[in-house]
Amino acid sequence: xxxxxxxxxxxxxxxxxxxxxxxxxxxxxxxxxxxxxxxxxxxxxxxxxxxxxxxxxxxxxxxxxxxxxxxxxxxxxxxxxxxxxxxxxxxxxxxxxxxxxxxxxxxxxxxxxxxxxxxxxxxxxxxxxxxxxxxxxxxxxxxxx
Amino acid sequence: xxxxxxxxxxxxxxxxxxxxxxxxxxxxxxxxxxxxxxxxxxxxxxxxxxxxxxxxxxxxxxxxxxxxxxxxxxxxxxxxxxxxxxxxxxxxxxxxxxxxxxxxxxxxxxxxxxxxxxxxxxxxxxxxxxxxxxxxxxxxxxxxxxxxxxxxxxxxxxxxxxxxxxxxxxxxxxxxxxxxxxxxxxxxxxxxxxxxxxxxxxxxxxxxxxxxxxxxxxxxxxxxxxxxxxxxxxxxxxxxxxxxxxxxxxxxxxxxxxxxxxxxxxxxxxxxxxxxxxxxxxxxxxxxxxxxxxxxxxxxxxxxxxxxxxxxxxxxxxxxxxxxxxxxxxxxxxxxxxxxxxxxxxxxxxxxxxxxxxxxxxxxxxxxxxxxxxxxxxxxxxxxxxxxxxxxxxxxxxxxxxxxxxxxxxxxxxxxxxxxxxxxxxxxxxxxxxxxxxxxxxxxxxxxxxxxxxxxxxxxxxxxxxxxxxxxxxxxxxxxxxxxxxxxxxxxxxxxxxxxxxxxxxxxxxxxxxxxxxxxxxxxxxxxxxxxxxxxxxxxxxxxxxxxxxx
Numbered sequence: 243x244x245x246x247x248x249x250x251x252x253x254x255x256x257x258x259x260x261x262x263x264x265x266x267x268x269x270x271x272x273x274x275x276x277x278x279x280x281x282x283x284x285x286x287x288x289x290x291x292x293x294x295x296x297x298x299x300x301x302x303x304x305x306x307x308x309x310x311x312x313x314x315x316x317x318x319x320x321x322x323x324x325x326x327x328x329x330x331x332x333x334x335x336x337x338x339x340x341x342x343x344x345x346x347x348x349x350x351x352x353x354x355x356x357x358x359x360x361x362x363x364x365x366x367x368x369x370x371x372x373x374x375x376x377x378x379x380x381x382x383x384x385x386x387x
Numbered sequence: 388x389x390x391x392x393x394x395x396x397x398x399x400x401x402x403x404x405x406x407x408x409x410x411x412x413x414x415x416x417x418x419x420x421x422x423x424x425x426x427x428x429x430x431x432x433x434x435x436x437x438x439x440x441x442x443x444x445x446x447x448x449x450x451x452x453x454x455x456x457x458x459x460x461x462x463x464x465x466x467x468x469x470x471x472x473x474x475x476x477x478x479x480x481x482x483x484x485x486x487x488x489x490x491x492x493x494x495x496x497x498x499x500x501x502x503x504x505x506x507x508x509x510x511x512x513x514x515x516x517x518x519x520x521x522x523x524x525x526x527x528x529x530x531x532x533x534x535x536x537x538x539x540x541x542x543x544x545x546x547x548x549x550x551x552x553x554x555x556x557x558x559x560x561x562x563x564x565x566x567x568x569x570x571x572x573x574x575x576x577x578x579x580x581x582x583x584x585x586x587x588x589x590x591x592x593x594x595x596x597x598x599x600x601x602x603x604x605x606x607x608x609x610x611x612x613x614x615x616x617x618x619x620x621x622x623x624x625x626x627x628x629x630x631x632x633x634x635x636x637x638x639x640x641x642x643x644x645x646x647x648x649x650x651x652x653x654x655x656x657x658x659x660x661x662x663x664x665x666x667x668x669x670x671x672x673x674x675x676x677x678x679x680x681x682x683x684x685x686x687x688x689x690x691x692x693x694x695x696x697x698x699x700x701x702x703x704x705x706x707x708x709x710x711x712x713x714x715x716x717x718x719x720x721x722x723x724x725x726x727x728x729x730x731x732x733x734x735x736x737x738x739x740x741x742x743x744x745x746x747x748x749x750x751x752x753x754x755x756x757x758x759x760x761x762x763x764x765x766x767x768x769x770x771x772x773x774x775x776x777x778x779x780x781x782x783x784x785x786x787x788x789x790x791x792x793x794x795x796x797x798x799x800x801x802x803x804x805x806x807x808x809x810x811x812x813x814x815x816x817x818x819x820x821x822x823x824x825x826x827x828x829x830x831x832x833x834x835x836x837x838x839x840x841x842x843x844x845x846x847x848x849x850x851x852x853x854x855x856x857x858x859x860x861x862x863x864x865x866x867x868x869x870x871x872x873x874x875x876x877x878x879x880x881x882x883x884x885x886x887x888x889x890x891x892x893x894x895x896x897x898x899x900x901x902x903x904x905x906x907x908x909x910x911x912x913x914x915x916x917x918x919x920x921x922x923x924x925x926x927x928x929x930x931x932x933x934x935x936x937x938x
Contacts, residue, residue, distance in 0.1 A: 274721045274725075276721065276722065276725040276753065276756075276757055276760075277721050277724050277725050277728070279725070279753070280724065280725040280726075280727075280728035280729045280732070280753070281728050283728065283729060283732035283750065284728045284729075284731055284732045284735075286732065287731070287732040287733075287734075287735035287736050287739070288735060343724075345720035345721060345724070346720075365720075366720040366721070366723065366724035367720060367723040367724040367726070367727040367728075368724070368727070369727075369731075370727060370728055370730075370731025370732070370734075370735075371731065374731075
């Protein structure tokens with residue numbers, strides 16, 4: 243499916259906020275640009291800075307050079323399953339916290355993600371406040387480490 | 388005593404009367420009896436008889452002998468002809484007049500001598516009755532009670548008698564042959580469910596065999612004509628059938644039509660009608676003859692088959708739905724997630740009181756766009772799940788393409804692409820649901836736009852082309868100049884469910900294919916020889932009569 247395989251803006255779009263440190267920047271990985279943009283706005287509305295990736299590979303490349311306290315990771319992406327990303331991430335950056343977001347109710351995937359150390363699991367569409375609360379908790383526990 | 392002139396006059400009148408009886412198809416025994424009585428009246432003491440040769444050509448049958456004793460008539464009836472079988476049997480056998488002046492001594496009469504004696508018969512002169520083709524039809528005999536041969540007057544009476552009775556028996560034979568032939572045709576027609584008919588346009592009359600009357604629902608005795616027969620044709624098809632019929636009449640040609648009949652009590656039949664014109668030696672149309680075949684049973688099973696196919700197509704779509712449900716949920720969840728997040732973000736920005744109006748506008752704009760995207764998904768699902776009852780109409784695909792290009796025009800401009808068309812103006816019309824075909828076209832065109840998106844604007848070309856293929860199908864192709872399909876199996880694109888990534892219709896090629904297949908068509912994909920992908924679908928041409936209606 244040439245058409246549907248064509249991805250717009252496959253490379254990561256970086257929408258950073260200047261006054262935050264790398265330790266507070268949340269990474270977002272989802273291959274749907276509209277979802278990606280909306281989560282970014284949600285985080286921005288609560289004062290978080292973020293880096294958005296619509297391609298898991300560029301996120302993994304980023305992790306190798308930068309410290310990432312928290313990643314919000316989609317499971318169902320065309321290029322790479324979020325669980326695979328989570329597995330590679332564990333090897334690359336074991337301290338990175340993972341929040342999973344998914345469009346499908348899939349208990350096996352939920353369990354696998356939680357087993358692999360995900361701290362929260364959200365099924366799309368999710369409650370923005372609950373999501374932000376989870377992000378806050380993740381970052382504060384990350385700070386407390 | 389009558390005067391000779393008077394006698395002559397009444398003799399002619401008698402002959403005329405008998406010929407009238409022949410012409411009006413009076414029963415043969417009555418004609419023969421009248422003939423005998425007329426002859427007997429012409430000469431004193433003359434007794435006459437007529438025997439008819441059986442179809443087997445060997446035995447004789449009683450024709451008329453009103454003045455001969457019954458015993459004698461009975462004895463002769465069924466006797467064989469032969470070289471020594473009385474005057475009549477011998478005359479028929481030898482095909483020449485036999486004059487026996489004395490039945491008591493003549494060797495031809497050996498078998499009948501005693502009977503003749505009892506009946507008081509002495510002389511018997513018999514002449515064979517011949518048809519126009521010189522076949523022996525019977526014999527005309529004169530009997531006298533005295534021993535003598537025929538005089539001139541009696542010979543001339545014989546001539547008249549054999550002539551008239553020859554006409555009568557000959558005509559009866561022909562009619563019998565015709566009846567037998569008609570009976571055979573009827574038998575064949577009935578066993579083949581065939582109606583035979585003849586229409587006489589100049590007389591505003593028509594004939595139809597019994598089976599035909601049964602097929603068309605006409606009473607056995609109802610006088611028919613062409614209009615009456617045509618009135619049985621289904622109203623939706625009547626005009627086309629009449630046109631077809633009139634064209635055949637005008638050109639003195641043949642016609643063929645498949646249509647429905649509606650019978651008086653509402654029953655519908657499917658028939659195939661074939662006919663041709665017969666013209667006289669001056670080239671004037673005399674009659675139209677033809678057959679009507681009742682194909683309701685075949686049609687019924689065809690329709691059942693079609694229903695089953697539609698049912699199957701529906702089931703396939705339902706099964707497809709099952710497979711796709713998870714993906715659809717995902718597809719729907721993406722815009723819903725974006726809407727929820729954008730709304731939550733907007734609320735938070737507002738609560739903090741520091742929202743930039745431009746950002747707020749963007750948030751709202753995105754929410755609107757994502758709602759529409761979710762709506763498209765749902766519409767797509769509905770269209771797929773619903774067993775589609777949308778009415779089909781006769782379409783010109785070129786026109787549908789033009790409409791579709793207008794619809795996607797803003798996308799094309801926005802994406803800095805160019806779509807060119809190559810239309811076959813003699814493309815056959817198709818029978819289809821317009822909205823669905825438009826859906827297919829939009830999908831293919833949007834896919835093509837996506838395929839060329841990565842190219843420099845000057846190379847973002849798409850060609851939409853129509854043509855009539857070798858089998859007379861209408862073919863539409865959408866060709867892009869992008870990177871092409873997976874090399875090993877281009878057709879695989881149809882296996883995927885729809886994309887989870889594209890904005891817009893995003894219903895995927897699986898549904899496109901299901902639409903085309905529901906319309907009895909096919910769709911394929913291939914890599915174009917130099918570069919890019921080419922998707923093409925073919926739809927069967929609508930029936931000819933429908934095409935002309937829609938033209």
